[in-house]
Amino acid sequence: MGAPSEGRLIRAESVEAALAASASGARFLAGGTWLMRAPVRGERLSGCFVTLSGIEGMARVEAGPDRVEIGAGVTHEALAAALSGLSGLGALRAAARGAANPGVRRLATIGGNLCAVDFAASDLAPALIALGAEAACETADGPLRLPVEEFLARRAALLPGALLRSVSVPLGPARSAHARLPLRKAGDYPVAILSLAAVIEGGAVKAARVGVGSVEPVARRWPGLEAALAGAPLDPDSAAEAARARLGDFAPRDGVEAEGWYRIEVLPALVRRAAAALLAGDAG
Amino acid sequence: MTVTLRINGDLRSFATDPMRPLLDLLREDCLLTGAKSVCREGFCGACTVHLDGAPVPSCLVPVGLVGDREVTTIEGLGLAGEASDPLQQAFIAEDVVQCGMCFPGMVMSLGPFIAAHPGASAEEIRQAMTGNLCRCTGYERIVEAALTALGAPR
Numbered sequence: 001m002g003a004p005s006e007g008r009l010i011r012a013e014s015v016e017a018a019l020a021a022s023a024s025g026a027r028f029l030a031g032g033t034w035l036m037r038a039p040v041r042g043e044r045l046s047g048c049f050v051t052l053s054g055i056e057g058m059a060r061v062e063a064g065p066d067r068v069e070i071g072a073g074v075t076h077e078a079l080a081a082a083l084s085g086l087s088g089l090g091a092l093r094a095a096a097r098g099a100a101n102p103g104v105r106r107l108a109t110i111g112g113n114l115c116a117v118d119f120a121a122s123d124l125a126p127a128l129i130a131l132g133a134e135a136a137c138e139t140a141d142g143p144l145r146l147p148v149e150e151f152l153a154r155r156a157a158l159l160p161g162a163l164l165r166s167v168s169v170p171l172g173p174a175r176s177a178h179a180r181l182p183l184r185k186a187g188d189y190p191v192a193i194l195s196l197a198a199v200i201e202g203g204a205v206k207a208a209r210v211g212v213g214s215v216e217p218v219a220r221r222w223p224g225l226e227a228a229l230a231g232a233p234l235d236p237d238s239a240a241e242a243a244r245a246r247l248g249d250f251a252p253r254d255g256v257e258a259e260g261w262y263r264i265e266v267l268p269a270l271v272r273r274a275a276a277a278l279l280a281g282d283a284g
Numbered sequence: 285m286t287v288t289l290r291i292n293g294d295l296r297s298f299a300t301d302p303m304r305p306l307l308d309l310l311r312e313d314c315l316l317t318g319a320k321s322v323c324r325e326g327f328c329g330a331c332t333v334h335l336d337g338a339p340v341p342s343c344l345v346p347v348g349l350v351g352d353r354e355v356t357t358i359e360g361l362g363l364a365g366e367a368s369d370p371l372q373q374a375f376i377a378e379d380v381v382q383c384g385m386c387f388p389g390m391v392m393s394l395g396p397f398i399a400a401h402p403g404a405s406a407e408e409i410r411q412a413m414t415g416n417l418c419r420c421t422g423y424e425r426i427v428e429a430a431l432t433a434l435g436a437p438r
Contacts, residue, residue, distance in 0.1 A: 008285060009302035009348040029349070036305060036344045037325045045303055051349060101415025103341045103393065104326045187327045187415055 010050040015138045015163060021050035022160045023140070028052060030073060030112030033104055034119055052111070052163070068169045072111025076124070077102070079110060088131075090278075091176035091195040091211075092169065095127035098180060101187040111164045114148070117156050120253060121189035125152060125219035126211030127178050130195035133169040137162040149211075152218050174199045174207070177277035179270040183257060190214050191258035194270040196278055198234060205229050210271075215252050215263045224249050225271070234279060240272035287347045291316070292360030302348025307331045309347050310357060318358035318388040329416030332389040333357050339393045341415070358388035361395070370433040371395050378429045382420035390416050390426060398434055406431060 010026055012018035022028060026048040029035060038045045052058055058073030061082035068086065070079060080096035083089050099105060099113075099122075113122050114135065128148040135151035137144040139162045148167065151158070176197035182188035193213035199206040208229040213219035228242040247267060252260030288297045291314060298313055305324070310316045310333070319342055320330035326341040333342045334356040361369065371394055374380075381387050390413070397412040398404060404412070409430045410423070418426065 009346070029346070031344075032346050032349060033326055033344045036303075036346060040325045049303060049346075053349070100326070101329070102397075102412060103329060103332060103339055103415045104344070106338050106340050107326075107344055185414060 008048055010048065011054050012050050012052055013054045015055060015165065018050055018052055018055065018163050019138065019140055019161075021048075022163070024048075026050040028115065028160060028163065030109040030115070031075060031107040032112075033100075033108040034112060034116040058111075058165075063171075066171055068171065070110055070167045070169065072114075072164045072166055073109050074111075075107060075109050076100070076105035076113075079124075080105075086171070088171060088174055088176060088197075089169065091127040091130050091178040091197060091274075092124070094178035095123035095180075095193075095195065098178070099123035104187070110167055114152065114167070115155060115159055115164055117159065120217050120219075120255075121193070121214040122219060123178070123180060123190070123193055123213065126193050126195040126213035127176070128167060128169065129211030129219060129221055130176055130197040130209045131169050131174070132197070132209060133167050135164055136166045136168055138165050139163070149220055153220070172199070173201075174209075175278050175281075177274045179273040179277065181266050181270060189257055191255075192263045192266050192270055193219075194267060194274055196271070196274040198229065198278060200234060203233050204231060205234050212250070212267070215250050215260075215267070217253050222246070222249065234275055236272040236275040236279070239275045240268040243268040243271040285348070287350075289347065289350055289355055290352070291355045292357060293354075298347070300347060303346045305343050306333070306345040306347050306350060306355070307342040310342060310355075316357045316359050319392075320385055320388065322385065323417075327415070327417065328386070329389040329393055329413075330386050332392040332416070334392060334396070337396060339396055358392055361391070369395060371398060371430065374429040374433040375426075378425060378432060380422065380425045380429045382418070382422045386416060386418045386420075390418070394426075394430055398430055402434060404430075404434060 010021045029049040029051045058071045060071045062069045076096045083093040113124050133148045174197040178195045180190040180193045182190045192215050195211040198208040208226045210222040210225050212222050224246040247264045250264050252263040254260045285302050322328045322330040324343045326344045331342045332339045335353040393416050409427050
């Protein structure tokens with residue numbers, strides 16, 4: 001440590017400069033909370049990096065009448081603060097407010113969170129999936145906009161040629177809630193995370209979207225449960241039963257915090273909690 | 285690469301790797317050893333310092349990303365031997381410190397929190413401490429001392 005290293009960290013002032021640095025082999029650096037733990041994972045923090053914080057608008061949250069645009073450099077802490085008062089985004093606010101611990105939330109960004117290909121336990125990912133958010137990327141061939149779940153599934157191939165510039169979250173009639181299970185409250189990675197968004201009309205679920213994180217290597221929707229919830233009143237116990245009947249939908253991952261069977265075993269309880277929070281109205 | 289940082293009020297330049305953890309620069313180059321190197325992955329909080337007053341785990345901050353933000357370590361809060369604020373005074377008065385490993389981080393995390401939340405409850409203080417682990421498990425006394433610093437009823 002300590003050796004001078006010219007060119008190891010490049011500060012990009014524009015998307016074009018960042019993409020050019022990436023094309024020459026530099027890795028994108030956001031808040032650093034994933035990359036800086038490389039030695040703990042037995043990886044070397046080698047090569048060159050390009051920091052994106054100098055790009056205009058990267059740390060901005062803009063709420064319009066129909067959508068909220070979140071710059072990729074917005075930290076979890078800033079995101080939680082920016083979302084207070086916006087209805088329907090309870091799942092995302094809870095995810096931003098509950099991930100990791102306060103110090104990490106001040107550093108870790110939404111862009112870094114979604115672009116850490118090997119990080120399965122992102123809280124923001126299932127929340128954004130449930131809310132129908134889109135990832136807005138810049139590439140050498142022009143802008144690329146795709147649903148967050150598709151971005152997550154394709155990101156290993158897309159990155160590093162694509163720069164995640166912002167995340168766009170639609171505002172609508174749905175309410176949403178977020179439930180997570182860390183084995184200890186103090187900063188553990190959750191063994192399973194579930195976000196639920198539902199439009200409720202006339203006492204019944206008109207449409208539901210469910211995002212599940214940390215169970216499989218990549219967060220994704222749970223279409224079987226979404227279909228089961230639609231058309232009936234939202235009842236936490238019934239929703240948990242519907243979830244239990246569909247646990248075979250997942251191919252769970254084993255990890256140091258929990259084995260795969262446990263990750264799916266707790267999903268019905270998370271569905272019950274998310275449904276109860278959504279109905280209680282404390283989820284936004 | 286030359287990295288220039290403002291640390292505890294002093295502007296200093298270092299020829300170093302910009303991806304080096306701020307924690308290592310503080311401890312090895314500046315001999316500011318109050319921030320402890322423990323988990324090195326942002327879980328334990330023992331390395332907490334302030335960037336422009338905001339507590340962050342210095343093990344996860346590359347020195348090249350600090351920029352013009354002011355770095356404050358536990359040594360920067362007051363002169364050695366002086367408890368400079370109500371929180372530190374409460375920690376001493378209530379004999380809260382056990383092995384001491386986590387305490388610089390506890391002070392760095394809780395200080396700004398109680399300053400910003402003068403009406404904080406015990407539960408809110410616990411939530412603010414989720415990134416600071418005490419291996420001696422002395423949490424309740426820490427919470428009680430924080431409440432004392434706030435002048436809150438027990």
